[in-house]
Amino acid sequence: MFSLVVQVEVHPGRREEFVAGIAANAEASVRDEPGCLRFDVSAVATDSNRFFLYELYTDAEAFAAHKASPHFARWREIAERVLVPGSQVNTAGELLTTHASEESA
Template sequence: MFSLVVQMEVQPERRDEFLAGMAANAEASVRDEPGCLRFDVCSVEGDDNRFVLYELYTDAAAFAAHKAAPHFARWRTVAEQVLVAQVNTPGQLLVTHTAEESA
């Protein structure tokens, strides 16, 4: 599986705009893309303007489909206006454990 960790820094005065745009993108990704398995948006403790995303896709082709989706294009328009910095770290999921597996 293809994984992506994204670190983002947002302009302080545009935090609410970021959160609305990111929430819409994350929801549509999981809902509309069969290859998007997970899309988590996390805050960074102690810094209200930094965020970490964790995205999981069936494979690199599913991630490419994500980047071609209409909701991603809408997100990129928001991102251009609200982000200060972004670092993407792609990888492969090697091991996972969830509470659901234990039930």
Template structure:
């Protein structure tokens, strides 16, 4: 499985626009893309402008398809306005353990 960790910093005053755009993207990704298995959006404690995303796809091709989806393109328009910096770390899922309850 293809994994992606994204560290983002949004411009001051852009938190709400970021969250609206990113939430719409994440929900549509899981709902509409068979290869998108997980899309978590996490805030960083102590810094309201920093976020970490964890995305999990069936494979690299599923991630490539994600980048072609209409909701991804809509998100990129929002990102151009609100994201100050972004660092992507792609990888491969090696092991997973979970006892989660949906938020």
């Protein structure tokens, strides 16, 4: 499985717009893309303008389909307004093992 961790910084005063935009993108990704298995958005506890995303796809082709989707294009328009330029760091990988409780979201 293809995994992606994304770290971003949001302009001060743009947090709510970021959260709404990324939540819509995450929801549509899991709902509309058969290859998107997980899309988590987390806030950094010590900095209200920093976030990280964890995305899981069946394979790299599913991630490529994600980047070609209409909801991703809408997200990129929002990202242009809310993200600090140069702050996004993407780390792609391969999921090797996972464990979750029944209470996991």
